[in-house]
Structure formats: C-alpha cells, structure tokens
Amino acid sequence: MQSFPVVIIGGGPAGLTAGYELMKHGKQSIVLEKGDKVGGISRTETYKGYRFDIGGHRFFTKVSEVQEVWKEILGDDFIQTPRMSRIYYNGKFYDYPLSLMKTLKNLGPITSTHIVASYLKAKAKKYVAGDIEAETFEDWVIDCFGERLYRIFFKTYTEKVWGIPCSQIRADWAAQRIQNLSLKQAVLNALFGNQNAKSLIKTFDYPRLGPGMMWERCQELLERHGSPVHLNTEVVRVEREGQRITKVILKQGDELSELTGEHFVNSMPIAALVHRLDPLPPDEVLAAARGLKYRDFLIVSLIIDRPELFPDNWLYIHSPEFRVGRIQNFKNWSPEMVPDSSKTCLGMEYFCSEGDDLWEMSNDKLIELASQEIVRLNLGVQPGDVEDGCIIRQYKAYPVYDGEYRQHLKVLEDYIKTFENLQTVGRNGMHRYNNQDHSMLTALLAAKNIVGEQHDIWNVNVERSYHENFTNEEWSKVKQDAQSTKDDSVSLSRAA
Incomplete structure (x- = not known):
C-alpha cells in the first residue's frame, strides 16, 4: 500500500494548483485523475492536429498570486489575444456588452x-x-x-x-x-463615451497551444519534483474513521489498489465525494448531495475549408430556432490551434443533460446537425465547406443554481468542515459556477492550510471575486476574512 503526505483527487486547475503550491513549500503530493489527460474542463483536446478547448478558457486575473503561478509554469508560451464576442439574434449581430x-x-x-x-x-x-x-x-x-x-x-x-x-x-x-x-x-x-462595463476586458493571455498546455506543463513540473500525477485513475471509495480520512480505493482499468495519506484535497463533484465515503454520511447529507444538479455539455468540433470566417473568439447564439448555444472560433484564440492556415476550426457548443436527445444522438448525427446549423447561420460557411468533425461529451460541466441548491450546499459544506484532514476545492468540488482563477484561489488556500496557515476556503465569495474585476486589494481582504473566520471558529470551539 502506497502512502503520500497529501492525496489530491482530480487533475483539473484546482487539483494541480494545490499540488503546485505544496511543491513550492517542499510538500509531496499525488494527483489522481479519472480522465486520460489533465486539465478537467480546461484541458485541450486534439483531433488530426487540430486543437480545441472544452468551451473557451481565457487566462486573466487581477490577483497577483494567480498571475505568478501562470507565469512561473508557462513563461513565454503565453500570447496576447484580443477579446471579441458578440450576440447573434434574429440574423443580426449585437455587441457584448x-x-x-x-x-x-x-x-x-x-x-x-x-x-x-x-x-x-x-x-x-x-x-x-x-x-x-x-x-x-x-x-x-x-x-x-x-x-x-x-x-x-x-x-x-x-x-x-x-x-x-x-x-x-x-x-x-x-x-x-x-x-x-x-x-x-x-x-x-x-x-x-464612458468606459466599457468594468467586468469585461479587451485582451487576455492565452497559451499558444490552448489551456491544456498550462496544465500539462504543471503535470511535468510536479512529476519532476516527486509528486506523481496518475491518469485513468478513478477514486471509487474514500474510507474514514470518524471525521478523519484514512485512505482512498483506486480503480485503474480492472485493478483496485489502496492509497493512504495525511491530508486529502478533493476537486471531484462534492455530491460524488460524499457518496464515495465509507462509512456513508448521515441520511440528510446524502439527501443534500442527491439534491444538487448539474448540466452536461458537448462540443462538435468542425474543420471548415475556409481560411477565415467571423472575427470573434466566440459567438452567443440567442436565436431560439438554433440548438447550438455558443460557437468558438479557435483560430482566433491562437493561430497555432489550427495546423493548416487554409482551414478554420469551429467549436459548436450544445448544452444538454445526460440521457436527453442531444446527449444520446450519434456522433454522425451531431456532426450533421452542427454542419447544417453553421450553414443556416450565414456566418460564411457554405454547403460542402465542412470537411470533418469530432465530438467531445463533458459530464457535469456546470453546477446548476436552481431554487434548492443553496440549502443543499450548506448541508454539505457544514458536513465537510467537520473533517480534520479533508478539504474540497474548485468548481465541482464546491458546486460553484466559478472560473479558472477562482478555482485556483480555493486551491491555493487549501494548500496553505496544509502547510500551517488557517483559512476558511468557503469564505472566498464567488460573487465578490468575479474574476474580471477582482483586485489584489480584494484578494487580500478575502484572505483576511478567511483567516478571521477560521480564528473565530477555533475560538468558539475552544470556548465550547
């Protein structure tokens, strides 16, 4: 049975950032990723040399600690990309904002x-x-x-x-x-002539080979410093003794194995985590986990025989007669995403739920649907221009903020906080519709807790820290609030 000081579940931005921060403090970790590549929904997929995101992932933040992590990992492999996105409605374009x-x-x-x-x-x-x-x-x-x-x-x-x-x-x-x-x-x-709404920016950093380049480089750095990253590794059980996690049971292919640790950081969906605990949590906690909902997503990546199309990074398709919700033009994110300069690669994004008609549609039918819609949208693609395509389906891409999510999440938050050596971070780990830099903020605080600091990561407010207008001053306030909240809770527990 292997043992590591820190076991990290999930190899997306949150999990890898936690490992990276621990590495900088000389603390060894192991990252366990269910997929065949790191990055989570910030990964970069490749098809016949064409690279595309699962959506579109910009790299920008006004928090210097996050910016430093990005620059340390990727260095000069960032490019500056102009931001342009518009709304398409009823055959016309509208600026956004x-x-x-x-x-x-x-x-x-x-x-x-x-x-x-x-x-x-x-x-x-x-x-x-x-x-x-x-x-x-x-x-x-x-x-x-x-x-x-x-x-x-x-x-x-x-x-x-x-x-x-x-x-x-x-x-x-x-x-x-x-x-x-x-x-x-x-x-x-x-x-x-006032400035644009301050929640939007005009340019952003972008890895020249897509966001997966960042997280693949992070994986290399971790492994080079003795913190392995295991792909195709699913955590099927998380064993506990009272309020302390003792080990995880892993599945790699048909093989099961065990892994112990001193500290555990989770970024898998929080609902999945509590159902994998052994012994199981109380019934009210399991009921809260079942009450959380997610929205799935699929992208139809089309290779178009046109050197250029619309100038946007992405378009929002508001017209109800089209099923596509958003269209990415990956060549406008980075020219290196497309290996042939005479071609264009578009990502036709469809929001769906596992089991519905879109999710269950065959790959051939999805490519046919996307090809028909891109022609009907009159965006410069003619019948016969679509040369090829591929499909990526993404489970649990978006935590749903329905009328009951807040009460369910509060139950789960309170329960997770009772554990001595378990923290949960990131978008799905905290069921918060956040962005890459916010996921990283929660992971940075979790890692700092492990090396001796005291922070309440649930106090990092996603609404206040909306990434496009979040400043270093606000980040300092968040850390102070998290520190004081933790100190208050410690004082109260001692008084009790």
Whole structure:
C-alpha cells in the first residue's frame, strides 16, 4: 500500500494548483485523475492536429498570486489575444456588452421604444417596491434591463444553457456572470463615451497551444519534483474513521489498489465525494448531495475549408430556432490551434443533460446537425465547406443554481468542515459556477492550510471575486476574512 503526505483527487486547475503550491513549500503530493489527460474542463483536446478547448478558457486575473503561478509554469508560451464576442439574434449581430446605438438600430424604432418603456417600468416598480433583492435570474435581469430586453437577449440563451426556466434559476448566477451591466450604463456609454462595463476586458493571455498546455506543463513540473500525477485513475471509495480520512480505493482499468495519506484535497463533484465515503454520511447529507444538479455539455468540433470566417473568439447564439448555444472560433484564440492556415476550426457548443436527445444522438448525427446549423447561420460557411468533425461529451460541466441548491450546499459544506484532514476545492468540488482563477484561489488556500496557515476556503465569495474585476486589494481582504473566520471558529470551539 502506497502512502503520500497529501492525496489530491482530480487533475483539473484546482487539483494541480494545490499540488503546485505544496511543491513550492517542499510538500509531496499525488494527483489522481479519472480522465486520460489533465486539465478537467480546461484541458485541450486534439483531433488530426487540430486543437480545441472544452468551451473557451481565457487566462486573466487581477490577483497577483494567480498571475505568478501562470507565469512561473508557462513563461513565454503565453500570447496576447484580443477579446471579441458578440450576440447573434434574429440574423443580426449585437455587441457584448450591449452597444446602445447598434442595438436600437438592429431592433428598429418600434421594438426599441418598447424596450425603453419596459426598462422605465421596471425601474419605477423597483423604486416603489424598495430595496428588495431579486431571488431568481428572471427577476434580477428584469430589474436591470426591463422585461422586453430580458426576453430578447437573456431568456432564450440562458434556458438553452441550463435546460430549466429562468424563473427556477437563482439570482446568484446572474450576479456573478452579468456583473455591472445595465441599460443605464449602455446609455451613459453612448452619450458620454464612458468606459466599457468594468467586468469585461479587451485582451487576455492565452497559451499558444490552448489551456491544456498550462496544465500539462504543471503535470511535468510536479512529476519532476516527486509528486506523481496518475491518469485513468478513478477514486471509487474514500474510507474514514470518524471525521478523519484514512485512505482512498483506486480503480485503474480492472485493478483496485489502496492509497493512504495525511491530508486529502478533493476537486471531484462534492455530491460524488460524499457518496464515495465509507462509512456513508448521515441520511440528510446524502439527501443534500442527491439534491444538487448539474448540466452536461458537448462540443462538435468542425474543420471548415475556409481560411477565415467571423472575427470573434466566440459567438452567443440567442436565436431560439438554433440548438447550438455558443460557437468558438479557435483560430482566433491562437493561430497555432489550427495546423493548416487554409482551414478554420469551429467549436459548436450544445448544452444538454445526460440521457436527453442531444446527449444520446450519434456522433454522425451531431456532426450533421452542427454542419447544417453553421450553414443556416450565414456566418460564411457554405454547403460542402465542412470537411470533418469530432465530438467531445463533458459530464457535469456546470453546477446548476436552481431554487434548492443553496440549502443543499450548506448541508454539505457544514458536513465537510467537520473533517480534520479533508478539504474540497474548485468548481465541482464546491458546486460553484466559478472560473479558472477562482478555482485556483480555493486551491491555493487549501494548500496553505496544509502547510500551517488557517483559512476558511468557503469564505472566498464567488460573487465578490468575479474574476474580471477582482483586485489584489480584494484578494487580500478575502484572505483576511478567511483567516478571521477560521480564528473565530477555533475560538468558539475552544470556548465550547
């Protein structure tokens, strides 16, 4: 039976960052990854020399510690990529964030008048009702934009992504993904030339061979310093004695093995983790885990016989007659993602759930669907331009913020906190719809806890730390809050 000081479950950005931070402190770890490559949903897949993301993953942060990790690992292999993304609706393009004049011109005077009237009505209603916080995504967006603009630009796309009505999605998701955007700000931008909403940036760092390049390099560094990364290795059981984890049972092919450790860091879905505990947790904890929901995702990567198409990094497809939700143009992320300069590679992204018609559709049928839709969208692709394609299906890509998730997650958080030597980090490990740098922040704190610091990683607030306007000052405040929260809990436990 092998033993390591720290056992890390999951080889995505969170798990690998924890290992990297521990390595810098001279602490050995082992990373266990179920897939055949590292990176999680930030990995880079390859098909016939064409490289593509599982979505699109930008590298930017205003937190210097995260930036330092990226630069230490990848060095000069970053390129600066201009950011451009637009909304496609009803055959026309709309800037994101919304440009007032172009939006009104595209929609026409009648619809535009209705939008302004709807906005004023929402603001008047909000003024009369007072400072009542919206609870659902639908209410939050209507409060900000008015009902008419909500139905045009938010409802269809959001329901494509989540597969449930916007009235069943918590406002938490809107608060962190559409931060600081409003129709009022769009008017000010148009009239006075104000800066774009501060939650959006104009350029970003990007590894020249895709995000997987970062995490594959991190894997190399860990293994070089005595911290192995095992691929195709599934953790099927996590054994405990009381509130202390003692070992994990691994499955590699048909072989089972055991691994012990002093500390354990988890980044697999928290619902899966509690069901793998042995003995199992109390019934209320298992019920909470069953209550958490996830949205799956698949990408149809198409090789197009065109040297260039639209200029965007990605497009949001809001038109309800198309099933595709978002389109990535990987050549516009990095030219090195496409091995033949006379070709283009597009990622047609479909949001779905395991077992539904999209998920169960054959690869040939999915390529046929994506090929037909890219032609119908009139984005420069003609019949016969699609030369080839491949499919990647991604389980549990997005934690769902439905009406019950918060109460379920609180039960799981409180239970996990009772363990002496277990921490859970990252998007799925904490069931938070966060981004790569936020996942890394939680992992950095977890690693710092192992080497002697005291932080409450659950106190890193994903809404406040929304990555595009998160500063070093705010990061320092987060660490102080996490420290003081931990100190308070220690004091209370001692007093008890």
